[in-house]
Amino acid sequence: MDLNTISEIKRPARAEEITDWHASWAWLAGGTWLFSEPQVHTNTLIDLESLAWPSLVITEKGLEIAATCRVVELDIFARDSVWPTAPLVSECCRSFLSSFKIWNEATVGGNIVMSLPAGPMISLATALEGVLTLWPRSGGERQESVGEFVTGNHENTLAPGELLRSISLPWHALRKKHAFRRFTLTHLGRSEVLIIGTLCPEHGEFLLTVTAATLRPLQFAFPLIPSSEEIRRAIDSIPPGQFLADTHGSPEHRRHLTYYFSEQIREQLSS
Numbered sequence: 001m002d003l004n005t006i007s008e009i010k011r012p013a014r015a016e017e018i019t020d021w022h023a024s025w026a027w028l029a030g031g032t033w034l035f036s037e038p039q040v041h042t043n044t045l046i047d048l049e050s051l052a053w054p055s056l057v058i059t060e061k062g063l064e065i066a067a068t069c070r071v072v073e074l075d076i077f078a079r080d081s082v083w084p085t086a087p088l089v090s091e092c093c094r095s096f097l098s099s100f101k102i103w104n105e106a107t108v109g110g111n112i113v114m115s116l117p118a119g120p121m122i123s124l125a126t127a128l129e130g131v132l133t134l135w136p137r138s139g140g141e142r143q144e145s146v147g148e149f150v151t152g153n154h155e156n157t158l159a160p161g162e163l164l165r166s167i168s169l170p171w172h173a174l175r176k177k178h179a180f181r182r183f184t185l186t187h188l189g190r191s192e193v194l195i196i197g198t199l200c201p202e203h204g205e206f207l208l209t210v211t212a213a214t215l216r217p218l219q220f221a222f223p224l225i226p227s228s229e230e231i232r233r234a235i236d237s238i239p240p241g242q243f244l245a246d247t248h249g250s251p252e253h254r255r256h257l258t259y260y261f262s263e264q265i266r267e268q269l270s271s
Helices: 071-079 084-092 098-103 108-114 120-127 228-236 251-270
Strands: 008-010 025-028 044-047 056-058 062-066 131-137 142-145 150-152 162-172 177-184 191-199 206-211 219-220
Touching: 008 098, 008 206, 056 071, 062 108, 071 098, 071 142, 071 177, 084 120, 084 177, 108 120, 108 162, 108 206, 120 206, 177 251, 191 251, 206 251, 228 251
Parallel strands: 008 044, 025 044
Antiparallel strands: 056 062, 062 162, 131 142, 131 162, 177 191, 191 206, 206 219
C-alpha cells in the first residue's frame, strides 16, 4: 500500500543520529505491517536498514539476532545449524500467516514488537529464554525477557521512540530437547494455539510455553518433568480472560487444545 501521508524518510548511519522523537514518526524495518494499512498519523519513516546491523551473530553466550533480521534469514541459518533446537527455530519461522513476499520481508524484531498473540517469533524467543536489548531515546540500553516485554494483545512495554536492537538466545536454551505443537483452522492459517516444551538434558528442568491461545505468552517452569496432574493444574491457573476470543477460535477451544497439546508434549519429552 502507498502511504500518501509520508513526507520524509530518514536513513541514519547510527541510531544515535535520531536525537528526538515525534508522535508522527515510525521506525521502518520489513514494513510488512506498516504498509498493510493507512498510517494517517505518520509523516516520517526512519529506515533501519541503513544501520546495517549484522543479522545473526554467534557469541560466547549464544545467538544474537538483530531486530532487522528477516525471518527467512533465520530459517536458512537454522536449517544449516546442528544445535538441538534448530528444527524448532525453523518450525516457528514457518508458522506465519503470510504470503511468500511477506515471509521474505518480515523481520524477527517486527513480529515481536507487534506483540500479537499468534506472533511465532514471540513463541520462539519466549520458549528459548530470549532476552531483548532495547534502546530508549534517552540513551543507554535496557534488557527485558520476551515474557515481560509482551503484556497483552498488541501491547508491550516499548516506550515512544524506543528501539528494539536485538534478541539474544542463550546457549543453554539452544541445547535443550524440545517438542512443538500448533493448531490452525486452515493449513497456512493463523495459529489458534502454539505450545512449546523444552527439557534441559543436564538438570531435567521442564519449561512449558503457551502462546497464540493466550493474550500474552505464558510460561510454566518445573524442576523435573511434571505429572499429568501438575500440567493440568498449571493450565487451570490461567485466568479465563487470558484466553483469546476471535474468529480463529473460542477461549474454550483454545483452553481444551492447551490441555491436549501440553500432555502430548509432556509424554514426548518423557520418552
